[in-house]
Amino acid sequence: MQPPREGERSGGRGSTALVLLGFSTLVTQTVFLREIPAVYTSNELTIGCTLAVWMTLTGAGSALERKAHPRNPHRCIPFLLLALGVLPPLLLAVLFTTRNVIAAPGTSPGLLTILLTAGVLLAPFCLLAGYLFPLLASFLNESKRTSGAGRAYAWESAGGAAGVAIFTVFLAGVISGYQILLLTGCVLLTVSVFLYPRDVVPLWARVIAIIAGTAFLFVAFCIDIDRFLRRPLFPGQELVLVRDTPYGVLASTIFSGQRALFVDGLLYAVPDDPAGDEETVHYALAQVRRPREVLVVGSNLPGVVREAVKHGVRRVDCVEINPAIPPLTVVDGKGVFSQGMHIHIADPRRFVRENAHRYDAVLVNLPEPTTAALNRMFTREFFSDIHGRLRDGGVLSVPVLDGVDYLGEDTRAYVSSVAAALRASFRNVLIVPGNRIFLIASDAELHYEIPALLEEAGVETVFVNRAYFDPALARERADDIASSLRREEPPNADFRPTAYYRTLRAWMSSIGLPLWAPLVVFLPLPAILFRRNAVPRICMGAAGFAGAVFQVTVILTFQAILGSLHRDLGVLFAAFMVGLAVGAALRTSVARKTGPRLAATFATGAVFVAAAPWVFEAIRSGTQPAVSFALILMLSVVMGVIVARIFALIVREFSGAGETEDVSGIYAADLAGAATGAFIGTVYIVPLLGMMSACYVTSGVLAAAGVLALACGLRGTGTRG
Amino acid sequence: MSGHLPAMNKREFLRFCAAGVGYAFLRDMTKASPFPVNAGSREEFDWKWKKEALFYRKSARGVKCLKCPNFCDLADGETGKCRNRENHGGTLYSIAYGNPCAVHVDPIEKKPLFHFLPATRAFSIAAAGCNLRCLNCQNWQISQFSPRETRNEELFPDDVVREARQEKCASIAYTYSEPTSFYEYTLDTAVAARRKGIRNILKSNGTINEEPLRRLASVLDAANIDLKTFDAAVYKKLSEGFLSTVLRTLEVLKSVGVWLEITYLVIPTWTDDFEKIRSMCSWLVAKGLADCPLHFTRFMPLYKLNRLPPTPVGSLERARKIAFEAGVRYVYVGNVPGHEAENTYCHACGKKIVERRGFTIVSMRIEKGKCAFCSAPIPGVWS
Structure with a gap:
């Protein structure tokens, strides 16, 4: 057997390094996409902006490689890989510790602050990761001249898929984001130094890397590093517990003897909140004669149960998706189990759909739908399912807003969309303006004489009574709100989440910016696309854009239908990455014309995406979650294959000698398109147009890119060789 | 066919995009715009709900508003920090005159008074409008917008009075946003x-200069002033406000005989420094405000x-105890x-003289302004 030649060895190292690059990049990205919103402001807008900043910086790093190609890449790559392993935990520590320097303690800063912070914080890692991709791809070109960049894309995607699968599927919820980064760093430190021979990585560097890796492991598993680093996020409070769950970072604090539970930094429950508990329960139960069975969606359970039993309720089913929450909120109220409380850890949507039990009241006890995950508890479809679970005369209570004296335009639109969603299933909807504004829905008649009804039922209360609730004044305020609601607002729906869109807009207006303002992040895009070889760059940008919009659409559809996005986001990402790996790895014949083949691939993508709405409908009407899950994964994989195919076809055109530098430009265009698509898809296209139209828009983009490729060709002749 | 797009000047394109978006971005970010929002609109200024503002003077730039300590110096077309005072052709106008965006009937205890x-x-x-930028504003959808951006009713002063009478209200409260910003x-x-x-009742942040305050106070009967903290630096950071101005407002209102109550919002880690609360209470007592609830x-x-x-709740109780120790009588x-x-206890005999539940009075043991138990005069306006 002959020893491998040097070219093959460097190619082998290059592919291993690419796997490491993909692995580290995707894991770090997933962790930061969770942590930056958790530290600053938790909504999809922040996630979208962070993702856009991430991809823009990575694209810039990739473009930088062309300007600053190292003289001796063999020697510098191992050290760059080491830096790739060390940077993420350091940067996350910086994110936590500088929080109160960058923004005032206890505040949610504006988007500009978040963008700048994300840009500065992520720059070292993203620029490095972007820089490494074309550099490593050039090794594959050296070893095999056919479509090296395509194979680089495949290796990187495979690494990404593996990283996301391992850390977000198997380890999410088991270890924290910080521990995940330390562990990833340890893997990179160890593998990088042994991947290269001693003449490249000297002994001292190996020793330092191993010591650093061991230190990472020690910090990850022997010190409560999370609690230590997150303390500044909860100023003045004793941080009792931090738990990284698949549904967000939970933190339990004590402040002057008062317990509070935060999810992603936002207050989720205060165990001792009698006024809040009374509002959640009594506005609704006062409307029902002798309620016996109640379903509560959400938390703060002991207080709610205590109030419900005052009505003689015998059974309270509480459904909560996050298994880590009930033990924290029920900490002081174990007696409630003897009062008939049953906790169900399940997706409320599925619980309501699959549980045949009927209730006298369903009490939604959740924050406003500021995220897609929360939005699905405020949709027409969910309300319709609840309607089917209510007994005759049963009521549904939905809190929509903290009590205010005036509703701004977007707030009115949001309340209108939720009210319209309720009216689609219920005959009557009552607006109850208390400390929070509630919408009470029922087919039976509803009344403002809530204090009188409670007195009649013998229910004693501290807050919901005549002392605080004047029915005449409440009716007057409610009429005022009702008259301000927008009749033209469409009902909030699974596939058209208008409430979530409106709450995002309201948040933007609260920080003094219009919703389009974040688009300023995408200003560098023309600089990436409108350069030499503009057509292939535009085509690649369009493919990246379409891939990202479609993936966002699939993710939000998945969330709307199955509701376990936080848990399964990693699987969806991994499926897309697998698709990318497969698509890029497929062999490409060098003898055939690229332009028409590219156009055909775009056309296939356009048809596939245009057909996706039928699949969505089939998934929605299907009853087998496993089948729905498999279909959604299939959509992700296929889209990944199409995007990667486009990438492979385009870069093949430029993978000849002396043209490798164009690979970085095309990769940058892909990232720029994907960044734009991820952001615009999340913030504008899906919420505004709905899932179905988002598919048609994406299809149109792909079709247009296909026409461009066919009409212009990639190099004028449309042929290669 | 060429694979290249027609040559274009990239720098110019980027510069154009950056300038356009940057301008709009800045303009939206700073609602008190550095750019003329109604430039050259002297003839176009046909806003129905306007009135020439009181308390301003000409300045080199245009006009200088003298109503509050922000002292906005506005060029033609510019809007003040409060978002409802505009310079048009060298005349300062209030554009919040007769166009309230929130009109409700409330129990007076809700103010709280x-x-x-x-x-x-x-x-x-x-x-709409406010001269502060409180991070915790409950009514930011009114206070942080201009009357041009809110959904308003048309209710001129006489209409307000007529409706108040129709609703059988004993008082009119200027509240929710900042009534001194819609001063006229x-x-x-x-x-x-x-x-x-x-x-007339004023529910205000107290950030107003002395001369306009004295003029307004001449027609006020009661006021509840938010004293946000007793630390000038925190005041600035929390609200962009001025502690000294608010303290002066309290003194002036007391001196001219307006019934005064003070609200202090205890915000964890921001305004819950008990030593500062002690200093504040001592100051109140020293300035003769011990009787102000x-x-x-x-x-x-x-x-x-x-x-x-x-x-x-423990923090609130501790603050209350500190206030009593300092000599404040009704906390x-x-x-x-x-x-x-929530109840009122006589400062002299300690007995419960007003029992409250929320916004209702359960029992009242004050007779002709005196404690029914010990006859000590109870400060306030009881009828």
Whole structure:
């Protein structure tokens, strides 16, 4: 057997390094996409902006490689890989510790602050990761001249898929984001130094890397590093517990003897909140004669149960998706189990759909739908399912807003969309303006004489009574709100989440910016696309854009239908990455014309995406979650294959000698398109147009890119060789 | 066919995009725009709900508003920090005159005013705009917008008075946003109300200069002033406000005989420094404000300050105890339903003289302004 030649060895190292690059990049990205919103402001807008900043910086790093190609890449790559392993935990520590320097303690800063912070914080890692991709791809070109960049894309995607699968599927919820980064760093430190021979990585560097890796492991598993680093996020409070769950970072604090539970930094429950508990329960139960069975969606359970039993309720089913929450909120109220409380850890949507039990009241006890995950508890479809679970005369209570004296335009639109969603299933909807504004829905008649009804039922209360609730004044305020609601607002729906869109807009207006303002992040895009070889760059940008919009659409559809996005986001990402790996790895014949083949691939993508709405409908009407899950994964994989195919076809055109530098430009265009698509898809296209139209828009983009490729060709002749 | 797009000047394209988006971005970011929002609109200024502002003078730039300590110096077309005072052709106008965006009837206890016409209703109005930027503003959808951006009713001063009478309200409350920012509307309505025997209540942040305050105070009957903290640096950071101005407002209102109550929102880690609270209470007593009821109110996470826990009830009780120790005679706890500190206890004999549950009076043991148990005069306006 002959020893491998040097070219093959460097190619082998290059592919291993690419796997490491993909692995580290995707894991770090997933962790930061969770942590930056958790530290600053938790909504999809922040996630979208962070993702856009991430991809823009990575694209810039990739473009930088062309300007600053190292003289001796063999020697510098191992050290760059080491830096790739060390940077993420350091940067996350910086994110936590500088929080109160960058923004005032206890505040949610504006988007500009978040963008700048994300840009500065992520720059070292993203620029490095972007820089490494074309550099490593050039090794594959050296070893095999056919479509090296395509194979680089495949290796990187495979690494990404593996990283996301391992850390977000198997380890999410088991270890924290910080521990995940330390562990990833340890893997990179160890593998990088042994991947290269001693003449490249000297002994001292190996020793330092191993010591650093061991230190990472020690910090990850022997010190409560999370609690230590997150303390500044909860100023003045004793941080009792931090738990990284698949549904967000939970933190339990004590402040002057008062317990509070935060999810992603936002207050989720205060165990001792009698006024809040009374509002959640009594506005609704006062409307029902002798309620016996109640379903509560959400938390703060002991207080709610205590109030419900005052009505003689015998059974309270509480459904909560996050298994880590009930033990924290029920900490002081174990007696409630003897009062008939049953906790169900399940997706409320599925619980309501699959549980045949009927209730006298369903009490939604959740924050406003500021995220897609929360939005699905405020949709027409969910309300319709609840309607089917209510007994005759049963009521549904939905809190929509903290009590205010005036509703701004977007707030009115949001309340209108939720009210319209309720009216689609219920005959009557009552607006109850208390400390929070509630919408009470029922087919039976509803009344403002809530204090009188409670007195009649013998229910004693501290807050919901005549002392605080004047029915005449409440009716007057409610009429005022009702008259301000927008009749033209469409009902909030699974596939058209208008409430979530409106709450995002309201948040933007609260920080003094219009919703389009974040688009300023995408200003560098023309600089990436409108350069030499503009057509292939535009085509690649369009493919990246379409891939990202479609993936966002699939993710939000998945969330709307199955509701376990936080848990399964990693699987969806991994499926897309697998698709990318497969698509890029497929062999490409060098003898055939690229332009028409590219156009055909775009056309296939356009048809596939245009057909996706039928699949969505089939998934929605299907009853087998496993089948729905498999279909959604299939959509992700296929889209990944199409995007990667486009990438492979385009870069093949430029993978000849002396043209490798164009690979970085095309990769940058892909990232720029994907960044734009991820952001615009999340913030504008899906919420505004709905899932179905988002598919048609994406299809149109792909079709247009296909026409461009066919009409212009990639190099004028449309042929290669 | 060429694979290249037609040659284009990239620098020019980028510069154009950056300038356009940057301009709009800045303009939206700073609602008190550095750019003329109504430039050259001298003829176009046909806003119906305008009135020439009081308290301003010409300046080199245009006009300088003298109403509040922000002293906005506005060029033609510019809007003040309060978002409702505009310079048009060298004349400063209030554009919040007769166009309230919030009109409600509230129990007077909700303001809160506990020693002023208890168990009556206040006809409450607000126009958009505020001269502060509180991170925890409950009504930011009114206060942080201009009247041009809100959904308003048309209600000129005489209409307000007429509606208040129709609703059988004993008073009109200028509230929710910042009534001193829609100063001219507040003043004219208060004058009209007084003519008809309706009392006037100001619920304000107290950030107003002395001369306009004295003029407004001449038609006021009661005021509840937010004293946000006793630390000037925190005041600035929390609200972009001025502690010294608010303290002066309290002194002036007391000196001219307006019934005064004070609200102090206890915000965890921001305004819950008990030593500062002690200093504040000592200052109040030293300035002859010991009889002014002081309301320590519970904070709930809101607006931009939404990553904090609510104020623990224990903190409010401790603040109340400190206030009593300093010599403040009537100290209440707000936003804690059912708390015993909602009641009024006689400063002399300690007996419960007003039992409150929320916004209702359960029992009242004050007779002709005196404690029914020990006959000590109880400060306030009881009828």
